[in-house]
Amino acid sequence: MQTSAQSMSTIRLVPRAGLCQACQVRGIAACASLDDGDLQRLAAIATQKEYAAEATIFEQGDEPSFIYNLTEGHVRLTKTLANGRRQIIGFVYPGGMLGLAVHGAYVCSAEAIGPVKLCRFPRPRLLSLLDELPSLKTRLLDIAADELGDAQEQMLLLGRKTPLERVASFLWRQHQEAIRCGDSTLSIDLPMKRADIADYLGTTIETVSRTFTKLRADGLIKLEHANKVIILDLDGLEELAEGL
Amino acid sequence: MQTSAQSMSTIRLVPRAGLCQACQVRGIAACASLDDGDLQRLAAIATQKEYAAEATIFEQGDEPSFIYNLTEGHVRLTKTLANGRRQIIGFVYPGGMLGLAVHGAYVCSAEAIGPVKLCRFPRPRLLSLLDELPSLKTRLLDIAADELGDAQEQMLLLGRKTPLERVASFLWRQHQEAIRCGDSTLSIDLPMKRADIADYLGTTIETVSRTFTKLRADGLIKLEHANKVIILDLDGLEELAEGL
DNA sequence: CGCTCATTTGACGCATGTCAACGCGCGTGG
DNA sequence: CCACGCGCGTTGACATGCGTCAAATGAGCG
Structure with missing residues (x-):
């Protein structure tokens, strides 16, 4: 786990299984809805990733291969216009999710503000797992509704x-x-x-x-x-x- | 917006008067994922309502007793600041849903632009029904994710x-x-x-x-x-x- | 100590909000 | 049927808040 200072990309990649019970954001993240057994099933498809400050986690337009759960650090979600004007759609705090609002492609880019750690789930596997973990699906629906409310508040602001x-x-x-x-x-x-x-x-x-x-x-x-x-x-x- | 175009075509199917049978639920966006049997279970908790032009369907801050599905007409969703400044959060077209983004209270008001017809579901009964209709829950999650994408596009605009x-x-x-x-x-x-x-x-x-x-x-x-x-x-x- | 980058402060002009007048279409009533 | 009023949209004149450009200040670091 040596941090190569010049690299903007992944620093460490480890399997997630077994770590979830000890996860710092366990109580506030999407996984809060799961009991230990279900948590293990979720943990089985998760990997932990780290990014250096200013690193790009995914980019607007990319194929949405993963859904992320932020465990440490802060992330900004951005959209950029042709001429370079940038709008930050939102900030993500520990426990928050990345990559929920997509259909076909990520609709915004995600960039690490400082060094971050996240939990990464392959999208198709997570989605199919949802059919067996109804409480997680409910939780995701709640999170999406919550984010929608936040987005609407931001529209009023803007x-x-x-x-x-x-x-x-x-x-x-x-x-x-x-x-x-x-x-x-x-x-x-x-x-x-x-x-x-x-x-x-x-x-x-x-x-x-x-x-x-x-x-x-x-x-x-x-x-x-x-x-x-x-x-x-x-x-x-x-x-x-x-x-x- | 364009990135979610493909999903919009499947999620927000336009109900055509006459295609809808029984309580008019058939063919409506969120319900399109259901087979006939499940559709009847959903229909059992739905009631049709109509509002005149400029009528208020629900108001920001109200207890969110219902979730609606718009079958005819157009609705605007508004938020208002103390001094009267108003922001329209979105327009809803036939087939769209109202009242998804809430926690504890509606976060915006819904007003009929012209005369409208909608399908109304008691919120608690719909939510508990979700546990028995997983495909409907998935559909709602899709809709929420889609609306979130639209909201983010609107933030860029604003x-x-x-x-x-x-x-x-x-x-x-x-x-x-x-x-x-x-x-x-x-x-x-x-x-x-x-x-x-x-x-x-x-x-x-x-x-x-x-x-x-x-x-x-x-x-x-x-x-x-x-x-x-x-x-x-x-x-x-x-x-x-x-x-x- | 001097570089660099982030933030603050200053000066200025323009885009857009504000206020106001006008026109148009439509329904109503005389 | 026409006159009138009213709601809505358009256009004009004007003022100003905020964006733009530029320079100064401050913080971090080798």
Whole structure:
């Protein structure tokens, strides 16, 4: 398991069987719905993969050979227009799934923000296994419905919110995400750069930066570093996010 | 959008009045996966409902008591911000589903654009029936994945496309939708008003109107009425939509 | 200490939102 | 049958928020 610094691709590839019970995201991932026996059947078709920071996991248009479960690190999902304009469709956090929304081809690319570890399932084998694991199928349906709800919320943000409201919404959600991960503090670590935030919020680096500055000036947040935000006024942030 | 075209043709089959027997369920998208026996079990929990134009079918925040299948007419899904700004999350065409993306409460409102007919399933009964109809569960998962892909395409539109590209994309999709319904002509009927298009594309009525005018001036479309568009240059429209 | 990359800040112009007027089609009622 | 009003769409004039370009500041690292 030597990390070759120059490589953007896989660092380690190991069989998954037996590791699942010990998996850190067991409780929040799709596998949470399974008992030990079923979990082993799922584990039998899984392999663990790692990617270095900035590595591409799959690309928009690729044949969707795998479905992934993110166990460590953060991933961004991107779509790119002909002239290079990029939109980040979503960020994936530990426990999240990659490659669900496809038919015929991945509809977006997945890139590692930092070093990541994921659990990889051959798509056809997972899909056929679903027929024997109904609770997993239900779980996937739930996850898809959840992601659909998130996507719709993001459409509202992109279509109708001002940059200030967008950044406030973004920070609010990051806080919610931190809570989900067990961190109940108001201090938020942003794993992504300004460019990612900008492409996620449908705006520019400069506007994101200026908006952070304004939120700081208005006493709603504090910036410890560029990537560490401390929320000073959570309610105020939420009001902003909701457009009040 | 185009990447999921193949699945759309199988998932969103268009129900034709008259093909539907008994409770009109037969032939409807989600139910197409079922044999006659299973279809009857589904039909047993379904009721037909009709709504007048502009009627509200359900509202954002309501307890999600039902899942719907649209059999006739068009529906818009909306989210509204505190100060009244509205975003249309999507339009639903005959054969489409309403109320899939919920957890605890509907995440958007559904409003009839014209008079509509739908098939209504009590949510808990449908969900428990899913355990006995695995092919239906698979179909719902497919539909959800498909809608997720559409939502992501819309995020790209809202976040990164110019108004001109948005309107071109919109018309292109309407054309694809018409093809799916069997109309292979370049003449498109728009069931919704300019305000709906604007709120769907994250822009304003005026900008939509001006953009239609520009597309007409550039010889890409012809406007028979305000709600009837004839595409003169389909390839040109697609290039615009893709940002080329 | 000096390179590089990320972020912030500043200056400026334009695209698009806003406000307003006008036209058109259609239904209604006198 | 025509006049009127109303809803909807189009067009025009204008203002401004945000994107673009550019430079300065700061952080990390050899």
